[in-house]
Amino acid sequence: MELRQLASFLAVVEEGQFARAATRLFLSPPAVTGHIQRLERELGVQLLERSPIALTPAGERLVPHARTMLAAANAASDAVTDLHTDSPLPLRVGVMAPGSAELTPAILRAFRKAQPQTPISVESLSFAEHTTALTEHRVDVAFVRPPPDDERLRVDVLTTEPRVLIVPSANPVGDAESVRLTDVLDLPFVGLPKGAPRVFTDYLYFACARNGMPPRCGVDQAQTIQDVLTSVSAGRGTGAALYSFSRLYHWPGIRFVPVLDAPWEQSALATRRNDPRPEVRAFRTLAATLARDLGPKLAAASELAQPPAVLEL
Template sequence: MELRHLRYFVAVVEEQSFTKAAEKLFIAQPPLSRQIQNLEQELGAQLFERGSRPLRTTPIGRFFYQQALKLLSNAEEIKLITQRAGMTERTIQIGYGSSLMCGLLPRIVYLFRQQHPHLNVKLVELNGMDQIQALKEGRVDACFGRVRVSDQAVKRVMLREERLVLAVHSSHAFANCKQPISLMQLKDEQIFTYPSQSGLGYAAQIKSLFLEFGLEPKRFHVLDGLQQSLGMVAAGEGICIVPESVKMMQFRHVNYLALADSAAQSPIYLMVRNDDEGQYTRPLFDCVYQVYDLEAIEYDRRVF
């Protein structure tokens, strides 16, 4: 009997369903059912009442549940004590795209710090393909970004899609428009985007968004970063398409407007190396969804 078998059993008891427990544990239902059957065979006792809805434990199952809780609690306590006693502080480096600091990333990282106080968490700003390269070279342990490109050396999970909005100067003809603006209306505008690097970064995503609709922006300028792009908007030089969370950056004379096109979205990914052992991958992943739950953000929960 292993601790994971106890965790499986406790999850089934608490969820009163093999299906719900499998979802909670991020495993398929058939393997979970087999693990519980094997556990019953090893104990020589039936732990659940067959055919009960919702699922109920037998008297011996209830006794085993209480003992399993104690064992799991003791195991976790021993683990924490051992970590604190013999610990040399470990640093985990997390890369991020600049626009993500305007959204929920700070709260996710703060929660991760609280749950892992023995870790030294260092944030590293990286954009586009630099994130992929930094992961492959081991300069960072995980990355939050918007890069769509796939790489065999990197595991990538899309957390959610974020709506894009239009940033315009308060004197712009669109500034007081009550209706969402279409991409067709923007094709002749001077568009600023970022960052100034080749590859499949955010700037390339914005340009491809126009191309998907058969539109070719006539004046498309790529600058070094988000703040510089919004600064150009504030100076009345042109417009900028940014993720919705960027609205928290209140530049004077910059208005944020809705875009009409449903495809005007930018993905947010969490990426780690394929050879990563995953010691902090799952906890970091869980922190993301704890924050999403608090914010009532819809998402398709996935695992690495």
């Protein structure tokens, strides 16, 4: 299986015609046809119906893997392009836990495979470091929520999810199957540090429904999601999160309750807009590829009518 065969296969899938795929790849139509025929022979299955162009079940299964393999190859190419040193600088990855749910470890694993020569350090980010860790050059890429509103940063949205309330199990709200924003606004929320940016406080406290009124905050201040969970489990406040948290955190004394009419929110990968490093570009490319290919699984897991799903990423 060759990369040019996979590139021809994806080009035909995305363009819908052999001729347009050939133009896109600067090849002749017979060359593109030959690539796909050899790929089908090697795999022993038909990937495309020819008249009209349509994916077979085997072709549908190959598409996400082909995209990931090409993205990894491009990342590897970027790693050696403009290389000025035999000891590449580490790529510093900031994660405001849990990042972008199951995508976070999947992206890190894919990058390690694509660029094993690039050292990676993973650093935990507090709520106050939503943007400052990047703007102060302490990390190179950051998994955060919601997407930062800062012109110095470039943002790639990775997940879009419903919202949940994090409440003590003993709280009457904890017995509800779901709530609405009118049930949420008067609850005492866990506080945030002064350095938390406005976009994050608006996200946490459902500012879109408060008409400018501030939230009622408890005595605790949380720097991380672990602080929120600790405070809530002790009955000292209420928190809010994305729906994926209900799959990822199992703490005694808390419940995750869907907020049915809250706007869906996003998690994102943020980088400095002017960062020239090819490793950063490669990381963004892999993140976007995996978000596109694995996104449907995450979306299915966020269906409120279904029990939490176990994803195989």
